[in-house]
Amino acid sequence: MAARTTVLIVTVFALLAGLSGCGSDSSRQDGDSAPARVRATPDGLTLDGKPWWPVGFNAYQLGTDWSVNVGCGAEVDLDDYFAALPPGALTRFNLYSSFALDKHTGLLNFEPLDRVFEAAGRHEQLVLPVLAGGSGDCEDGRFKERDFYVDGWRSKATPVAPSRDHLTYAKWIETAVSRWRDEPSVVGWELVGEPEPGICGKSCDWQRRVCPADAPAVLRSFFDRAGAHLRSFDDSRPIFSGLVGGDQCGIAGDGYLEVGRSDGIDVLDFHDYSSTTDPDPEPQGSDLSARIDQARRLGKPLVVNEIGVEAGSCLSLETRARRVDAAMSRRREAGAAGALLWSFVPDPRTSECTYDIGPHDPAWDVVRARVSRFEG
Template sequence: MKSSTGLRVGTTVLAILLMIGANLAGSSTAGADPGPARVQATPTGLTLDGGDWWPSGFNAYQLATDWSVNAGCGAMVDLDDYFGSLEPQSLTRFNAFARLAVNKYTGQLDFGPMDAVFAAAARHDQLLVPVLTAGDGACEDEAFKDRQWYQDGWETAVPVGSPVRFDQWVSTAVNRWKSSPALAGWELVGEPEPGLCSAGGCSWQTRSCPADSGAVLRTFFDEAGALIRGIDSATPIWAGLIGGGQCGSAGDDYRLVNASPGVDVLEYHDYGSDAVPLPGDVWNGLQTRIWQAQVLDKPLVVTEIGQNAGSCGSVQGRADDFETKVAGQRSAGTAGALFWAFVPDPRPAECTFDIGPDDPVFDLVEDLNTVSP
């Protein structure tokens, strides 16, 4: 029987071999010096190519889905149709998970679908924030990332269905796409929460949140952020936090975590307060998060704004509510707004967050997205 150390070494060697092979067959930008990043984070907002940039756009989580290659995450998207329908220099946040870079037939890394996302975005002068994993495990192993994962699991555990650990995936992804002209930032984890799972499972009802959870999450961002910085010193790192009082980022822990040198852009996710610009309370509301960002001299982008439409409301009414909401947020000091979520196959007969290709929110994105010299 092999020791656990032997298994770990064997897994590491396999992962390295897979990454080397994939990179030899892959992108011409892999390993290249990225040079100056197009997007920069400043105390007052974001810049693009040196001009002030107030970005708007969509979460389009399924862009890297290719059923002929990977296990997918949602429906397949015609990339040129999607990026071509957006105002140039809009922003899209998408899932760039290791699982979506695995060929479902061979079990080995296959970057084709993700390379296609970056290439299509670049063709249409669009910007991307790739999210490298999700806190809830969606579209990966479906396992919630708990306290232990943020302490050391991200460097030691190989998720089910992936040939690499998370730290290896971060290194691989950053090396591969750091030179892409479409790159606007890196997001380590979408909606991280270092909760402590109980014996009964890891649903939110059964998790607990130790008092030092903010410190655990801060250390993770310090260390994982340094991993990115060692490969790409210029591209902003986005925090991924919901901002509404979740484990590890409630109250002043939000400031503690975002003070990390591994965070450049703060986030807030806005659901359930239709047409209300500044939702939440004095401890965890958006206004408080904006103040905390100002104290840290870092910009805050509302990276998820969601409202149901379809059978429960008109898409035009939703677009109008979004416009009211974002106008108030921008006036209060936010640095951008992304809507949840573009899908190529919206369900108008159901009550969903779906934003389809002909949705009036596309017109709103065009009006909101601004770049000034």
């Protein structure tokens, strides 16, 4: 699910040598990288050669630094966050190009994102970077339509200021993966969070978007080509699909199976926002059990990379913690290969009904217990 706070920015990049923070060699294109710690197998994931059932949080705003970028949401004390996690936990976060834009100069500045990896490394934690978001939240605010997945990811870029060059998404893959591929905290990559090749009319609201007949083929081709492009810079770490997993445009029914066959996908996704009574959140045929069955047919693991239960004004934090704990048990028993909670924020809105999980939320105890229970 896209971040609830939409930050509209105009992403402007200068493709010049020696830009601020460019300390690593992003020109290297042979794909050689450090050996992967995580492997995707038909039976699930392994970490350092041992079975691994990842548990942890989504924490999309880790790269926010108001002194440098426009960011998305509140700043996070990175050392406090990673130090509080148990060893072996996983954090999925936004590694968007927007976080690398210096709002003062309009040039690339990698320092806020470098600090995320540095803090994760200091505390021996694991991260799953998401390279872009389908909704446009925390980027330029524009929903990524069909044209983006056809060829826009290679040829087009977000709006530019006069006389400024900027990165295409393909160039951002090269830049980001080449820079951080050897970080020991990186378990893999996610190309796009919740991709849907719909077409906007007068509005991009999901109720009004048009889903073209070729949507599954468009998504499949995107993962084939973008996945191959990513592998030319990191040939060892698995690629996560980022798919919502329900009946969204391009993946409804057997569309999920068609897209999932792509060689550019190693790990399938499902995003679970069940109601408080916990029925299956999607229609039959596009529900979690159907997706797990399809993943087995493909010989790929499926991770529930977002489990969201609202709390605050609508549900006590303690009750929410019990429900997400039970949800993790059910997903594991059903055959899912891991589960992450949506989502950690440093400033939870406790007086509102939200998915926010703050630093002192009892859901942290669930994650700590689960990591210990599933370790190895």
